[in-house]
Amino acid sequence: MAKGTVRLADVAKAAGVSQGTASNVFSRPDVVREEVREHVLETAKRLGYAGPSLTGRLLRAGKVNAIGVAAVEPLAYFFDDPWARALLAAVSQVCDASGTGLALVSAKDRQTLDWNIKSALVDGFILLCVEGGEKLVQLTRERQLPFIALALNDDDPSIASISVDNLGGAAVAARHLAELGHKRFGVLATELSDDHVGPVGVAEIERAIYSTSRDRALGYWQALEAFGIRRENVPIYETTNDKPSVEAGLDFLFSAPEPPTAILAMSDNIALLAINWLRARGLSVPQDVSVIGFDGVPEGGMVEPGLTTMAQPFAEIAQRAVKAVLEDAVPVEREMIDVTLVVRGSTAVPKDNR
Amino acid sequence: MAKGTVRLADVAKAAGVSQGTASNVFSRPDVVREEVREHVLETAKRLGYAGPSLTGRLLRAGKVNAIGVAAVEPLAYFFDDPWARALLAAVSQVCDASGTGLALVSAKDRQTLDWNIKSALVDGFILLCVEGGEKLVQLTRERQLPFIALALNDDDPSIASISVDNLGGAAVAARHLAELGHKRFGVLATELSDDHVGPVGVAEIERAIYSTSRDRALGYWQALEAFGIRRENVPIYETTNDKPSVEAGLDFLFSAPEPPTAILAMSDNIALLAINWLRARGLSVPQDVSVIGFDGVPEGGMVEPGLTTMAQPFAEIAQRAVKAVLEDAVPVEREMIDVTLVVRGSTAVPKDNR
């Protein structure tokens, strides 16, 4: 069952033609006379030839016809994390259309990741930089293949990247809630710096190392201050985007003397966890508390009530990213993409305003 | 930014060593004197050498160190379908542990699939045979690489495959409900034959072409008949595992004069859709209707109430499948794996028994 040992040369010899002709039979069938072609194909079948070996072909062509998607996470991340999943589904679609293969590359520890990136058989990489982005970029650079970084938390302009307008999007989200009449807010943040969970103040935000989270916070502030709400009065809790830290964050926010009526979550994942927590505590969404997320993952539209969120245009991001990698036409400048407000059932006018 | 044109030979020449030594510097650094090694590495860096090209290495080694997962579905299926996702997450975990790469291979139309399978750079395949399994197996066979079929709807013993005990599992599921006291059942089936949706009778089940669905039906019957419920009195509706067909199925089942108090769903996906439908109709689960699924996808544990289901041991399936492919030790016989009943909140004693 293992790969047969029949080579193209064997087929050629058995069929009594040159190796060049035999090769043409498989890769450019039109140039060889039908009679000969059929004879060669027949011989090939008789010998159990499995078709031109990819590696041989590859060696000359130099193209693999596949792109790699990489992240500093366990492989299962691609199937577990809602954002990664939504993005990959979109990337898949684009790849499908262009006949490009998809390889998943990842690892949690640097050593393995290094090796995995070095040895992935791909023509280029899409980097999911949610965490450890710099590391990822650096490793990928060494490989000297085209790559594009998504959600990069770094302002280095020499790195080709596509990101969403975090600041603007966050501002729209906060404005949406403020316009509904909310006055007391609570923010559940994605990671601002490594290895930290818990309440953070203005100073911590300003020197956050992850620009995605920082910009979202700045966007919230900017919009809220236009409604006369000072940033010092908006409690922010930094989570690690998982259940325990989100619940700790909610414990914190709702233990305040005047708990928030609106939650600004920096990811849909956090928002969905928050909604579950609130419900379990007997608080209804959106009657008692409004929740807005960020990302626009499909799950947000499938729960009851639907999650109001700032949706990323996954299809467009995927389109551009795949194109950039495939054509090695990485954008000279960093591309910035807008997010759009999607209003569903998880936000409403606050109770005391009705 | 494109792949540099610096070859190992160039580095060797520039460093004044033989190509053999240069090769050893990269692939067997321990055999070359430190002094020489450093000099070569330095030269390589100076020239901008990107490290040994994978294709060159590959050509000799013959191993890619990656496995492909294939399905007759659009690529996005891997990220959208709960069962596929659960399985892939498990496969990922195993691959991670053994440093194996993962490539996704798929296509909806035969032509593309053919090409994709032929050109995937992998050492073997795991086939997701939920649909179009035979086609998939046939195509993969031509590639002459080790492969193993999962969820194969075919009894051909010459195809190495791992499947779960559908008949036994279904029997356990039905028995669980019958023991709770249910008397009136409705079955929402996964596909029994191509291009058919709607109510099916005993005869159709017996000549179903998809053995997975057939076996589950047979299992239900077997258990129910032990409780004195005749198979003719158990309405079965064939769905295509998607929302419209499941809802049509529920419309059918609940338009009966004596609607069921228990739903046997052949997939968790169907079960979850069913629960949503029931709730929207004002029927509460499990008070008014009990629902049991099949598969044990993670989502089932994250909804409220939790879904009672027959759980597949994804980790074990993945483990065996990856191992079989990697070691080309495909089982001589078809492997059969047990499923286990996981009782959560979606099943209970029927109303009229309390």
Next chain:
DNA sequence: CTTTCGATTTGAATCGATTCAATATCGATA
């Protein structure tokens, strides 16, 4: 009976590494 042209076919070079038998080097031992 040549020429000429187009369509096929051939044979050898090439892609970029790894591998291994053969050789070179050098210090230690007899």
Next chain:
DNA sequence: TATCGATATTGAATCGATTCAAATCGAAAG
């Protein structure tokens, strides 16, 4: 000083295909 071993390095063969300039063939044109 000659010999032996261990270690390091070399050079050529090899993996399995593609590619392209040159050779061949047949038929049509002169």
